[in-house]
Amino acid sequence: MGSESGFDAIIIGCGIAIAGASLAYFLAERGMTDILILEREEQPGYHATGRAAGVLVELDFVPSILELKILGGKFLRNPPDGFSEYPLLRRSGILIMFKGELWDSVQQMIPDLKQAGVVVNVLSQEEVTPIIPVVSPENFDGAVLLPEDGHIDANELLWSYIRQARRRGARLHLKEAVLGIKVESGRVSGVNTAAGEYYSRRVINASGAWAGNIRKLIGQTPVRLTPYRRTIITFAAPEGMETKDWPLAADLTHELYFSPESSGMLASPMDEDPMEPCDARPDELVVAQTVERLKQLTPGLAPKSIIHKWAGLRTFAPDQAMVVGEDPVVKGFFWLSGQGGSGIETSAAVGQIASDLIVDGHTEVMDIKPISSMRFGET
Numbered sequence: 001m002g003s004e005s006g007f008d009a010i011i012i013g014c015g016i017a018i019a020g021a022s023l024a025y026f027l028a029e030r031g032m033t034d035i036l037i038l039e040r041e042e043q044p045g046y047h048a049t050g051r052a053a054g055v056l057v058e059l060d061f062v063p064s065i066l067e068l069k070i071l072g073g074k075f076l077r078n079p080p081d082g083f084s085e086y087p088l089l090r091r092s093g094i095l096i097m098f099k100g101e102l103w104d105s106v107q108q109m110i111p112d113l114k115q116a117g118v119v120v121n122v123l124s125q126e127e128v129t130p131i132i133p134v135v136s137p138e139n140f141d142g143a144v145l146l147p148e149d150g151h152i153d154a155n156e157l158l159w160s161y162i163r164q165a166r167r168r169g170a171r172l173h174l175k176e177a178v179l180g181i182k183v184e185s186g187r188v189s190g191v192n193t194a195a196g197e198y199y200s201r202r203v204i205n206a207s208g209a210w211a212g213n214i215r216k217l218i219g220q221t222p223v224r225l226t227p228y229r230r231t232i233i234t235f236a237a238p239e240g241m242e243t244k245d246w247p248l249a250a251d252l253t254h255e256l257y258f259s260p261e262s263s264g265m266l267a268s269p270m271d272e273d274p275m276e277p278c279d280a281r282p283d284e285l286v287v288a289q290t291v292e293r294l295k296q297l298t299p300g301l302a303p304k305s306i307i308h309k310w311a312g313l314r315t316f317a318p319d320q321a322m323v324v325g326e327d328p329v330v331k332g333f334f335w336l337s338g339q340g341g342s343g344i345e346t347s348a349a350v351g352q353i354a355s356d357l358i359v360d361g362h363t364e365v366m367d368i369k370p371i372s373s374m375r376f377g378e379t
């Protein structure tokens, strides 16, 4: 076992998409227990996973992501017995406001959403203001409320994946970055770290924002990914305003979401600035824009001061769909990347699909063409 004879699989990265952690769990559940997860940081979930708003929103304009969210939601609401110590989803609700053409498109999606089992209520302007009194009806034409969606306990989800995978034998090495990937005759054979070499015929790229850079370690591949920064601020709710039972409210036309959270409220200007993978920090200009947008759109909620601010990277392929499966060029090198802004809510579905592809070469979970790494073709 281990470095002498090689691992069944080596996973690069232990975020939630929890990617590395969810995959380790699903592989271990399928009996592949000789798994090594290599994580560069001192703790799992330090990057995108630890910085997310962490909500389940079963609405999306990218059809494959919508399907994955609905599948992921089923797991969050009803995880296997003994999987987690605490509930994974708080059904605090999601309310999304739309205007103009966006509103027309969303209304057309409603029958299909209901058909897929999503609980969705269509609200007029008059029905929104009693729920979120700080919004102005002239800013939107209508809204949808997803009452069964809401906040995910991302930390509990991440650690439950890790705990269960470890219980079956998976190993997690922290503070150990993958520095090189060995490819022999077009097939992966292992990885190098500062601590030495590890052998495996399966290496999985679950390195989040670094997935594009890890790509460079295997030579030619057509898969492309770009990290984009997103910012969140927290602030106290105005005195006398009871906000803790509000759903997360998003205005997609004016690009703003806000939600109650432990220290009061959080808000994001839904920024998407492309950048190199890094330990992302908030840009002061974007922080100021967030406050300005709150002042304009929700004057009653405008923050007097900011309590915390942070940023994280959301990583996308050019078509916004995820990238899952074996590399089109290098055999045994698998992608579990491009989770963008939905890696947590979709993690159970994507982890299961990736484990099917690694073990069986196919999956029955869904038609994976839109998310397959093979869609990029050969270089």
Ligand SMILES: Cc1cc2nc3c(=O)[nH]c(=O)nc-3n(C[C@H](O)[C@H](O)[C@H](O)COP(=O)(O)OP(=O)(O)OC[C@H]3O[C@@H](n4cnc5c(N)ncnc54)[C@H](O)[C@@H]3O)c2cc1C
Pocket (backbone or CB within 6 Å): 012, 013, 014, 015, 016, 017, 018, 019, 020, 038, 039, 040, 041, 044, 045, 046, 047, 048, 049, 050, 051, 052, 053, 054, 055, 056, 176, 177, 178, 179, 206, 207, 208, 209, 210, 214, 230, 231, 232, 311, 312, 313, 314, 336, 337, 339, 340, 341, 342, 343, 344, 345, 346
């Ligand atoms: C502000 C914000 C809000 C978000 N809101 C939501 C939301 O509401 N719902 C939702 O589902 N998602 C949300 N997301 C997206 C979600 O956070 C990501 O899709 C998900 O966390 C990605 O997980 P990951 O495991 O791919 O990446 P990460 O969590 O970044 O994990 C990748 C890991 O790989 C490690 N790594 C990188 N290179 C190496 C190497 N060479 N060797 C070893 N380890 C390496 C990194 O250290 C890192 O820990 C949000 C993201 C942000 C930034």
